[in-house]
Amino acid sequence: MPPNGRAGEDGATAQRLLDAAAHEFALHGFQAGRIRDIVDAAGANLAAVNYHFGGKEGLYQATLAHLARRARDEWPFDSPELRAMPPEDQLRAFVRVMLMRYLGGPKASPLSRILAHELLDPTPAFGQILKGVSQPQWARLVQIVRDLLGPRASEDDVSLATLSTASQWVFFLFGRRMFEAVFPALATDPDVVDRLVDHIAFSSIAAMRATRERLEAAPATSRPPRRRAPAEGTEKRRGTAKGEAKDRRI
Amino acid sequence: MPPNGRAGEDGATAQRLLDAAAHEFALHGFQAGRIRDIVDAAGANLAAVNYHFGGKEGLYQATLAHLARRARDEWPFDSPELRAMPPEDQLRAFVRVMLMRYLGGPKASPLSRILAHELLDPTPAFGQILKGVSQPQWARLVQIVRDLLGPRASEDDVSLATLSTASQWVFFLFGRRMFEAVFPALATDPDVVDRLVDHIAFSSIAAMRATRERLEAAPATSRPPRRRAPAEGTEKRRGTAKGEAKDRRI
DNA sequence: TCCTGTTTCAAACAAATTTTTGAAACGGAT
């Protein structure tokens, strides 16, 4: 009989399963990820997943924990040395780390891709991964942006500028294939990442400088001039009511 | 016996199936989308999908075709009137259309979300949807950006600026949940879309203006100053070899 | 060596999902 189901990262098999699971879940997400493919890649028996992790969901959880731990070590986006630099350089360093995570080829972070799947079709683990992985990064970036925008910037100004900046690398979390298809010349440049870092840092800083100038010119409001009016934004979710099948989806 | 399996959009049932399928596939993608949920939502029998579309894959194909046709009509991003405006206004209009597609609540385009799923975990339909849906939009945007950057801009300059601009709305194709979690104040503003349009247009134009100034100041090269060096970018795909199960995935 | 707890394995099992089937309902034309 299995000890309790609850195991973590002791045996060599369990370790190989975690690595293979990271790959598979990164590629296809939780629901579409096949545990048969995982055990094949890990050279393990089908029952190993249940023995070591108590099931597919347990393996997923363990994989997330495993990856989160590794990501913190391998791609630090914060450090005392960084904090000592001017905000422009802090931003540049931040951009580099993020782009390496997303475009860094074999070194790219599977966790990022899993987060992408969770964003599109969340599982119960969504909240946890958002809080543990994304929030710290956003918080750090918000600090940098606030420095760049200066004291006149409102919270919303900072939020908007943070979004615009981050989106320029978050794009590659999803859009790598689109990038390669639409801009093949750029995408095949061996220096892509460097050129992207340069460009994103340059244009983000330029945009924020312009915003700062606007804010410091007009002392009254902080919202840019409006032109048109109406909008809305809500959307349905998959109801947990309607006694349907298992709720592997949120 | 089914006529041939090949049907399109004649019967009322087939139409309802298409609508329900658009919703389901937009939410969960092809693989995770359940045909049982589709027929339930459409008030049709389980066998109807096979009768009318020859199977789940046929329904998916038909849904894509159906949505592509509708998207062209409902959210035009190009027109003679638009072309007559100054490029700044063209960009603003473009941003608005795209944000409405992604954040427009019930009016948001299911096709966009399906594209998102395809980007993350492509099916054989990926090429078709990229070519038919995305490419025209990118091409139009590239034109606008080229106008804004002026004649000194190289192809790569245009590509980079296009990416930076587009990424600011493409973000919301995937990141809506993140947006809501990280910037709740902004996300619940009833005027979000308008504020985002204003901000994205403003900061994109500011960034491009800065790039243009840089280009026109230094006549020689067109690449911004470098700082660090190395990088790479490749990644494995799921091999079609290794006689595995059906290749619903690419 | 023998015992004991752990790990691996092939096969069976179970649950969920897609596909098929054969009959019934339907609707218009003869």
Next chain:
DNA sequence: ATCCGTTTCAAAAATTTGTTTGAAACAGGA
């Protein structure tokens, strides 16, 4: 009214995929 092609339906097969099982292999210590 009857015929015939089309469409719908409930039920059953087939497939895919996660889980369980019972035995065998393994490892370390009495």
